[in-house]
Amino acid sequence: MDLTVAVPVRNEEKNLPMCLQAIGVDFAQSIFVIDSGSTDATAEVARSHGAQLIDFEWDGYFPKKRNWFLRYHTPRTKWVLFLDADEILSPAVKKEIAAALSDTRHQGFLLSYSNYFLGRRLRGGYPLRKMALFRVGEIEYERIDEDRWSQCDMEVHEHPILNGSVGLIRSRIDHRDLRGIDSYMRKHNEYAAWEANRMHVARSSSSSLSNHPWSQKQRFKYSLLSSKFGGFIYFLGSYFLMGGWRDGSVGFAFAMLKAGYFTQIACRLKELETNRLR
Known part of the structure; x- marks a missing residue:
């Protein structure tokens, strides 16, 4: 081809x-x-x-x-x-x-x-x-x-x-x-720091996040990250609505880790905004 x-x-x-x-x-x-x-x-x-x-x-x-x-x-x-x-x-x-x-x-x-x-x-x-x-x-x-x-x-x-x-x-x-679970955790820690910084810069440069040329999927994700309950909402959707329960304990662990990832982003974002206001 x-x-x-x-x-x-x-x-x-x-x-x-x-x-x-x-x-x-x-x-x-x-x-x-x-x-x-x-x-x-x-x-x-x-x-x-x-x-x-x-x-x-x-x-x-x-x-x-x-x-x-x-x-x-x-x-x-x-x-x-x-x-x-x-x-x-x-x-x-x-x-x-x-x-x-x-x-x-x-x-x-x-x-x-x-x-x-x-x-x-x-x-x-x-x-x-x-x-x-x-x-x-x-x-x-x-x-x-x-x-x-x-x-x-x-x-x-x-x-x-x-x-x-x-x-x-x-x-x-x-x-x-x-590469195993250690690699998975390191990678998502790095991704969480990136996502939080991106969201922080976007919020600092515009009074409305709707001004950014994001895709519909991105808009949903960043609106989720704006909520302290974003990780919990993700878990409910992934495990119950989208059938993560079908994978048993492995599906539960996966949904929990991803929910923790979203929660980590929200916490990092809060920390960045708090430090900026000091």
Whole structure:
């Protein structure tokens, strides 16, 4: 296909082999691994699977990793697919993507994912979808001028900005992190700090959050974060409304940790606002 696959990484020697093996050698014209100075065997894994390795060092400002790749290593293909190292393409997903890209009017596609937690595929909880497949040269991830208040060198919850239509790939990519619960907790601590700072900057720069060009999903999320009960509301929706109870104790633990994540963001946000007023 007229497609480039880009995999941004940092210390992903455990997850990357399955990700690259699942992509295969005949799915895309090019496979790039964009590495942020890994200290493990990530680079060797990428080379051994035939991927092209690109080194990235973030200076704390725009652009981050994905936008940097799009700007300074612009793929020569018509389409680009961004995968995280813990995301595994199934044959069904690859087949559906191939069919979709063969004749489409869309600028981008939402991809669907299956979450794994504690080694188990979750049946319940909120559905995970994100836009990670789009036309080269027409779309970038939203710009957030962080001015060094973040340690996240890759666009995490920034969304691609596009004006055209969006399609949907219904077959699910497996989102399966093999690095364990410690990695999960560290990652979400980092994400929580980023989310709180972003919300703090947005509140400081505007009297109304409705002035920000956020997607409907983002507006819902940030309105939830504005409430001290956001974590509890998330838990009720994920575990009861969206069927997290079907996954038993694992589903309960997953919903509780995610609820704690939302609560942590709210607490961090409150702390930032309190410090600003002192």
